Amino acid sequence: xxxxxxxxxxxxxxxxxxxxxxxxxxxxxxxxxxxxxxxxxxxxxxxxxxxxxxxxxxxxxxxxxxxxxxxxxxxxxxxxxxxxxxxxxxxxxxxxxxxxxxxxxxxxxxxxxxxxxxxxxxxxxxxxxxxxxxxxx
Numbered sequence: 001x002x003x004x005x006x007x008x009x010x011x012x013x014x015x016x017x018x019x020x021x022x023x024x025x026x027x028x029x030x031x032x033x034x035x036x037x038x039x040x041x042x043x044x045x046x047x048x049x050x051x052x053x054x055x056x057x058x059x060x061x062x063x064x065x066x067x068x069x070x071x072x073x074x075x076x077x078x079x080x081x082x083x084x085x086x087x088x089x090x091x092x093x094x095x096x097x098x099x100x101x102x103x104x105x106x107x108x109x110x111x112x113x114x115x116x117x118x119x120x121x122x123x124x125x126x127x128x129x130x131x132x133x134x135x136x137x
Contacts, residue, residue, distance in 0.1 A: 003087035010080050011108065014072060015099050021064040022046065022101070031097040032125055035077050042069040045126055052130050096125060 018029045028047030034040065044065065046058035055065045084091040092110035099106050 003089055006083045010076050013076060017068045017071060021060050023059050026058055027101055029099040029101065030129060033072060033095040034093060036093050040073050040077060042072050050133055052126060052133060
């Protein structure tokens with residue numbers, strides 16, 4: 001297996017967990033993960049009929065979301081770190097995923113080695129996505 005395949009497999013696991021708990025009304029899944037040696041933070045939002053909503057507004061329980069975040073933090077992030085070490089690749093500190101439920105299109109962005117304010121970054125990202133949705137891009 002090559003690095004890209006191993007890394008993509010773990011990202012697919014994250015999206016699969018969200019697909020198990022969303023309803024038919026969700027068009028897009030947005031996942032934001034920030035992780036470094038001191039802390040980790042995960043958040044998500046859902047595109048529903050042109051609006052970006054939190055999990056409760058999209059009809060997804062806090063319990064389901066917290067279980068997903070626990071798996072990401074306790075299992076997937078350490079596995080991604082191991083994959084990066086095995087292939088001598090840098091580990092991103094920030095992951096941004098956008099998954100289109102209908103088409104299966106997946107977009108990912110990463111940031112490396114920078115000090116990030118996770119909350120500020122997440123809030124900025126949600127605002128950016130909101131503006132894009134309103135503008136139709």
